[in-house]
Amino acid sequence: MIDNTNPSIxxxxxxxGGSKRVPGKNIRTLEGHPLIAYTIAAATRSQIFTRIIVSTxxxxxxxxxxxxxxxxxxxxxxxxATDQSPDIEWVKEALSKCEAQGEVYDCFSIxxxxxxxxxxxxxxxxxxxxxxxxxxxSLRAVEKCKQHPGKMWLLQQDLMEPLLTQVDGNTVPWHSTxxxxxxxxxxxxxxxxMAWGRVIWETESIAGTKIRPFLTQxxxxxxxxxAKDWWYLEHLLEQKLVSLPPLC
Numbered sequence: 001m002i003d004n005t006n007p008s009i010x011x012x013x014x015x016x017g018g019s020k021r022v023p024g025k026n027i028r029t030l031e032g033h034p035l036i037a038y039t040i041a042a043a044t045r046s047q048i049f050t051r052i053i054v055s056t057x058x059x060x061x062x063x064x065x066x067x068x069x070x071x072x073x074x075x076x077x078x079x080x081a082t083d084q085s086p087d088i089e090w091v092k093e094a095l096s097k098c099e100a101q102g103e104v105y106d107c108f109s110i111x112x113x114x115x116x117x118x119x120x121x122x123x124x125x126x127x128x129x130x131x132x133x134x135x136x137x138s139l140r141a142v143e144k145c146k147q148h149p150g151k152m153w154l155l156q157q158d159l160m161e162p163l164l165t166q167v168d169g170n171t172v173p174w175h176s177t178x179x180x181x182x183x184x185x186x187x188x189x190x191x192x193x194m195a196w197g198r199v200i201w202e203t204e205s206i207a208g209t210k211i212r213p214f215l216t217q218x219x220x221x222x223x224x225x226x227a228k229d230w231w232y233l234e235h236l237l238e239q240k241l242v243s244l245p246p247l248c
Contacts, residue, residue, distance in 0.1 A: 007106035007107050007131070007196075008050050008105045008106045008107065009048060009049055009050065009105060009106065009107040009108065009109055009127070009194070010049060010050055010051050010052075010053065010098070010105040010107070010108050010109070011043045011049040011051070011052040011053065011108075011109050011111055012053055012055060012091060012094055012108055012109065012110050012111070013036065013039055013040065013043070013052065013053070013054045013055065013065070013070065013110075013111050013112070013113060014054075014055050014056075014087070014090060014110065014112060014113075015027075015036055015054055015055070015056040015058070015061050015065065015113050016055075016056060016057050016058070016076065016081040016085075017056060017057055017058030017060070017061055017081070018057075018081065018082070018083060022224065022225075022226060022227060022229075022230055025113075025114065025224060025230070026056075026061055026113045026114075027060065027061055027064050028230075030116065030233070030234075030237075030244070031237060031244060033068075033247060034064050034068075035113050035114070035116055035224070036054070036061070036064065036065055036068070036070075036113040037064075037068040037247060038113075038116040038244050038245050038247070039111050039112070039113045039115070039116065039118065039245075040052060040054075040065065040068045040069055040070045040248075041068070041069075041120075041245045041246065041247045041248050042111070042118050042119055042120045042122070042123060042245040043070075043111055043120075043123065044069055044120075044248045045120035045245065045246070045248060046120040046121075046123035046124050046127070047120075047124075048123065048124060048127050049109070050105060051071055051098075051103070051105075052069070052070045052071060053070065053071045053072070053073065053094060053098075054070045054071070054072050055076045055090050055093070055094050056072065056075065056076055056081075057075055057076040057077070057078055057080075057081035058075075059075065062075060068247070068248075069248055073097065073101070074097055076090055076093065077090075077093060080093055087110065087206050088200070088204065088205060088206055091108065091110070091200060091206055092200055094108075095108065095197060095200060104197070105197055106196065106197060107130075107194060107195065107196050107197060108194070108195060108197055109123070109126075109127075109192060109193065109194045109195075110192065110193040110194075110206070111123070111192050112190040112191075112192075112223075114190055114223050114224040114225065115189070115190045115191045115192070115220075115221065115222065115223055115224075116222075116224070116233070116244055116245070117219045117220055117221075117222050117233075117242055117243075117244065118191045118192060118220050118221075118245070119220065119245050120245060122191065122192070122216070122217075122220045123192060125214075126139060126141070126192055126194060126214045127194065129212065129214055130194045130212060130214075135210075136208075136210045136211060136212040137195060137196060137199045137203070137207065137208025137209060137210040137211060138193065138194060138195035138196070138199060138206070138207045138208050138210075138211050138212070139193065139194040139195070139211070139212040139213075139214050140188050140193050140207065140211055140212075140213065140214065141188065141189050141190075141191035141192050141193065141214045141215075141216050141220075141221055142186040142187060142188050142189065142213050142214065142215060142216070143186060143187060143189050143215065143216050143221050144184060144185070144186055144187075145185045145186060145187045148174075148179060148182050148185055149163055149164055149185060150162075150163075150164050150174030150175060150177065150182050150185075151174070151175055151179075152164070153175070162174070162175055186213065186215075189216060189221035189222075189223055190221070190223040191214075191216050191220055191221040191223075192214070193206065193207070195207060195208065196208075218242075219236065219241075219242045222236075222242075
């Protein structure tokens with residue numbers, strides 16, 4: 001039975017072992033500790049989760065995650081650990097294994113290790129936003145686009161076609177419109193997602209159809225995708241422009 005007044009929530013931290021753009025990034029050392037440690041610490045310090053589980057196919061990552069206080073009750077199936085595996089596969093596996101252990105949770109949150117500047121306060125703020133009426137299927141972290149999709153193109157051999165077709169009735173196409181006059185557009189970042197567990201089974205997705213936006217602030221949504229991102233994060237830390245979550 002779902003408790004809508006005081007729902008339970010589990011943290012799911014995905015950390016497969018096959019990163020290509022930044023090899024071993026989930027456990028690469030940052031400020032003396034593996035990257036994943038900061039997500040585990042933020043989740044722990046938020047004090048909203050019944051359990052904090054790392055989903056990984058790597059015994060090495062599993063051992064390190066456990067050292068920093070997370071649970072790794074099983075290793076992720078290799079079929080769900082490729083670079084093209086959709087989130088729905090490993091999330092369903094995790095929730096199914098929890099249920100097989102007699103544990104059922106009202107909600108789940110995905111916290112990716114590649115967003116180490118997400119703080120415990122970020123998670124608490126998102127949880128309060130998610131629970132505010134009206135009820136939504138899920139919540140997803142977003143930030144304002146730095147490059148507007150109205151200025152983007154698809155290449156068709158020797159021709160280009162606008163990615164987006166004009167929808168606001170303006171006769172001036174978006175690709176020739178000043179940025180200041182374009183509608184605001186937001187892009188998801190990897191900071192966090194939250195959803196009711198029922199969404200997985202009812203919609204076969206991790207988001208459902210009614211999705212609440214969670215606007216990240218400052219550097220909360222910074223995502224480490226490649227070597228340049230890693231260099232930039234180290235630069236921000238060196239200049240003391242950002243801070244990592246305190247380790248528990």
